[in-house]
Amino acid sequence: MPLTLGRKPGQEIVLKDNQGREVRIEVMEADxxxxxxxxxxxxxxxxxxxxxxxxxxxxNDSKE
Structure with a gap:
């Protein structure tokens, strides 16, 4: 099931697997x-x- 989130610059999303390993995705400020x-x-x-x-x-049908 997809999850849609809104995030502001400086906020992040953390993905964690069963072994506790993490993938962190942080929204950066546009410079x-x-x-x-x-x-x-x-x-x-x-x-x-x-x-x-x-x-x-x-x-993959991801938009370019």
């Missing part, structure tokens, strides 16, 4: 107003977890 249609995210994850943009996964 360049030329990109007003975009959000900047800081993702922190264990080294063995790949972080891949959705549009780079074959067959």
């Amino acid at each position: 360049n107003m030329d990109y007003h249609d975009y959000m900047r995210l800081r993702i922190t994850a264990p080294d063995d977890i790949q972080i891949i943009r959705g549009e780079l996964i074959p067959g």
Whole structure:
């Protein structure tokens, strides 16, 4: 089941697996107003977890 959340700059979302490992996603403050249609995210994850943009996964219908 999808979860939709609203976050402000400086706030984060934490994903935790059964072993207690965490992936942290933080909303960053936009420092360049030329990109007003975009959000900047800081993702922190264990080294063995790949972080891949959705549009780079074959067959994914993620918006570009």
